[in-house]
Amino acid sequence: QSALTQPPSASGSPGQSVTISCTGTSSDVGGYNYVSWYQLHPGKAPKLMIYEVRKRPSGVPDRFFGSRSGNTASLTVSGLQAEDEADYYCSSYAGNNNYVFGTGTKVTVL
Amino acid sequence: QLQLQESGSGLVKPSQTLSLTCAVSGGSISSSGYSWNWIRQPPGKGLEWIGFIYESGSAYYNPSLKSRVTISVDRSNNHFSLKLSSVTAADTAVYYCARERDFYFDYWGQGTLVTVSS
Numbered sequence: 001q002s003a004l005t006q007p008p009s010a011s012g013s014p015g016q017s018v019t020i021s022c023t024g025t026s027s028d029v030g031g032y033n034y035v036s037w038y039q040l041h042p043g044k045a046p047k048l049m050i051y052e053v054r055k056r057p058s059g060v061p062d063r064f065f066g067s068r069s070g071n072t073a074s075l076t077v078s079g080l081q082a083e084d085e086a087d088y089y090c091s092s093y094a095g096n097n098n099y100v101f102g103t104g105t106k107v108t109v110l
Numbered sequence: 111q112l113q114l115q116e117s118g119s120g121l122v123k124p125s126q127t128l129s130l131t132c133a134v135s136g137g138s139i140s141s142s143g144y145s146w147n148w149i150r151q152p153p154g155k156g157l158e159w160i161g162f163i164y165e166s167g168s169a170y171y172n173p174s175l176k177s178r179v180t181i182s183v184d185r186s187n188n189h190f191s192l193k194l195s196s197v198t199a200a201d202t203a204v205y206y207c208a209r210e211r212d213f214y215f216d217y218w219g220q221g222t223l224v225t226v227s228s
Binding site for chain 2 (some may be wrong): 001003032034036038043044045052089091093096099100101102104
């Protein structure tokens with residue numbers, strides 16, 4: 001299975017919004033409602049931000065919004081804050097007990 | 111609060127076997143409905159799913175690594191383990207363990223760096 005495609009970087013000023021895309025195929029992103037997003041800060045455990053395309057775990061601010069159109073999922077972070085600066089990865093179930101991750105996007109708060 | 115902690119050799123010689131353990135605390139590895147996963151991130155690269163195991167012992171692996179990977183579970187000590195054989199420099203990475211629930215990874219360890227070098 002091939003990695004899901006994400007833009008290498010995205011940026012925005014505090015208070016602005018940024019959207020990260022995650023493009024797969026009908027065998028992963030487009031085929032299952034099991035897209036999730038993770039935030040990675042150096043030296044810390046990755047954090048689940050979105051699951052099942054658009055659901056937010058308890059404690060994740062509603063500034064984080066997940067969506068999907070066809071084989072492309074997206075994560076939108078609105079009202080950017082300094083602590084949102086991190087690497088973000090999407091993941092999808094790919095069938096047959098397999099998972100695939102995205103290539104990762106570095107979000108910079110200007 | 112569930113916690114996962116990776117441990118193991120931080121330096122492995124080429125062609126040898128990488129061995130890591132993930133200790134689970136704050137919950138039982140025998141709880142049903144979850145799988146226990148290994149995921150890695152080579153320096154400067156993205157995350158790669160390695161495989162998972164259920165508490166029953168059934169394991170599933172990334173096809174690209176399947177021939178070299180073994181994941182096992184130790185219910186009595188509440189931990190699970192990863193073995194990756196015939197390692198090369200390309201296996202140098204931060205290795206994470208994580209719990210999967212309903213097709214998403216809800217708890218992760220902080221990761222441990224494994225370097226393959228002679």
